[in-house]
Amino acid sequence: MSKNSISNSVIRRLPRYHRFLGDLEANGYVRISSRELAEKMGLTASQIRQDFNCFGEFGQQGYGYNVKELRGEIGKILGLDVSTPMILLGAGNLGKAIAAHIDFRNRGFELIGIFDANPAVVGGKIGELTVKSVDELEEFCKANRPEAAILCIPKGEAEKEADRLISYGVRAFWNFTHYDLRISHKDVAVENVHLGDSLTTLSYALSGISGKEKEDKE
Amino acid sequence: MSKNSISNSVIRRLPRYHRFLGDLEANGYVRISSRELAEKMGLTASQIRQDFNCFGEFGQQGYGYNVKELRGEIGKILGLDVSTPMILLGAGNLGKAIAAHIDFRNRGFELIGIFDANPAVVGGKIGELTVKSVDELEEFCKANRPEAAILCIPKGEAEKEADRLISYGVRAFWNFTHYDLRISHKDVAVENVHLGDSLTTLSYALSGISGKEKEDKE
DNA sequence: TAGATTGTTAATCGATTAACAATC
């Protein structure tokens, strides 16, 4: 209900607030004002107060915000107080790195299964988990009820596998493919990571830096 | 000059345009109207025309846009017609996956070196490249002049290494760490990829889907 | 020419910033 009204811009800032507050807490900060936090994060104090006020009154006039308390509240808003079972599809380079590199626990998830179509990687170990064949996917989902999935598979397989997962009850996707999930499926949560697009953006930014343009024209 | 005036929102859409136009071209499309492209991409035709008009007049009234030509123009805007030498710092799980997974050529870059501080991984092969020790970084940069770097190293090392690279002439960073480069260095291009934040956003989105909230309250 | 679709201006919408009264 209230959640629907929060703008995307605000939501995208929440994980960063949570992260900075964690650092502050680790560095012994007990309280912080919106002004000081703004300075550290490169935002305005106004924006910070506006953002927090979307969810409630977390501060105290004349004092500021209690770091630990505020971090806790934002964590709850982000759903980090629950642990959602998640599976990974695709144990190639990227899939393996994600499985090994990401701190799922502190992001509200638990990685409970890894699947791949390639017999050469099935049976291999990644952290605590053994890579299973995609043939076991249905059975596994029926038994373990994962609610979220990471897609690190080729674009061509994404549609088929996503459809399948949705039919097994998966409702959230961390999507590293270029298949556009949101077009086909409506009430499913999707977070796209387009690494290639990200690097391309850097190319643009670089071409705008001192000298580059001139070189082309002279 | 003109470049500075383009809004960030527009720039972030350019790689996606480029990608979609590539798909269209591969599927035999010769021309496309803003209306049709909008439909395919989930945007409005108005927005597409506004976006393109930031850079010039790429279409023709009554006809639309020539797919191949438009893609080429956008590619040039993104700087994909040049190949910027790039190095990777950090050959851990994530670094390895990035090096192996990303199509640098089609993003305006060429990966020419990989470095790591861990003697256990130095000497290993990733694709065509052999992982070098960070001790060789200065010499390598003086000889090969990379202009861009990928940071896949621990946060604690990021500041030191970034400073070093900048002093060696690197002017663009694809930053996978949580070290905030933009704070310390001004005229350097930075593209941050915060995978953890991305997953955290998915946690939020999931917690807003049917049933979740109610469960907490009943 | 008539139809289609752009390029571009104007209107709307949303997000950020500024200001200030409330209050700790």
Add this chain to the structure above:
DNA sequence: TAGATTGTTAATCGATTAACAATC
């Protein structure tokens, strides 16, 4: 109490959408 800082309303800014004349 006086000083500080929030919560919140109002003002500004920017981005998206709508409209339409230009033109192929």
